[in-house]
Amino acid sequence: MDLLIIVLMMVLVIIAGAAIHFTQTGAPFPFQKRTVLYSQPEVAFMLKLEQAVGDQFRVISRVKLNDLLQPQGNLKPRAVQIAKTKASNKQLDFVLLDRKSFEPVAAIDLVNTESKQGYKAKPDWFVRGALETVGIPHVRIKIKPGYKASEIRECLSAKIGKGKLMPLNVRPVVPKGPTRPVKPLMAKLSAEVDSSQAVA
Template sequence: MEFAIILLAVLICVSVLAVKLNDNKIAFPFAVKKQLFTAAERQFLQLIEQSVGDEFRVMCRVKLIDLLSLRSNTDKKIANSALLRAGGKQVDFVLCDRKDMTPVMAIDLVFGVGKDGHNTQRDFFVSGALDTAAIPHVRIKAKGGYTVTDIRECIEAKLIPLRRRQGKIPFSGVTAANPSIIPTNKRPTRPLSASRRAVAA
């Protein structure tokens, strides 16, 4: 009982001190941001959510080190170097399985010019790390005019291995029995090149 009273007194003292420091603008010089996402990020989040429906959960701004883990037999020096490099990396969106939150796909929004930390050039460390972990990685050029169908086709183009495991398309490829997965007359392409139109990295 006495220990509980002492602990409560300590917590009260710490709280009072924290409030006092905050009043003097020393320890906590923060204010809430007006917007958590940019207009482009909000638009794409809405498009992605509509395109995947109830199948996946969409997580935003996921750190690479939260998405991947080191292999158990990794050399210590290599592991430290990889963790150091991965520490400052993140992906814009991650599709997760609704049942167990297993990562299914990573999606990055790419601007034509540098903005808010979004690199116009591919980050080969991020792409290589995701590829090694067998997580599909899609990079979508930020521009207006995309429809939910456009984004869905881009996502489905990278989910072909998953769809095959699910039995939704045959291993021999897309057939007339599966026209809604990848339309044969309009294959999605990546919107990062003038010669291509949709997404698949």
């Protein structure tokens, strides 16, 4: 009986402590939904990028370098930890994936070179070296208004090779209806039927 009372007292203390904590912080989950996930330059570029690659690649955004690469299997644990730590705060703006195999094909970063403090103005030697080691081209494209899909496509071709970019899918024009007038044909058939009946 005494043990039950002690357990109940401990539960009450825990509940009281949790209530005080939630009251001080305001809510157990102090979050709200973001109304916008991407900046205007990101949205403008992503739309044109999807047009530039067509149906050949999938476009994903904000990919951590650690999610894209992994340390070599023959490294010592200490070297693995160092490599992961160096890559932990690195993020790529966009990554192109093969549409069928989902294999990474290219990494893309938007850069602001108008000032030294601009967004990714200075090339990151660690990111570039890590990507080149595994054969993933690192494409840096300047932030600007009015992107053109053709310009982005040319930039990608220069980095990943023209042979790897297939021609964009163009829907063939399907003719609607007959390709020649129907009435003259029907009249000709009717005349042939009449002549055959006359002979008979």
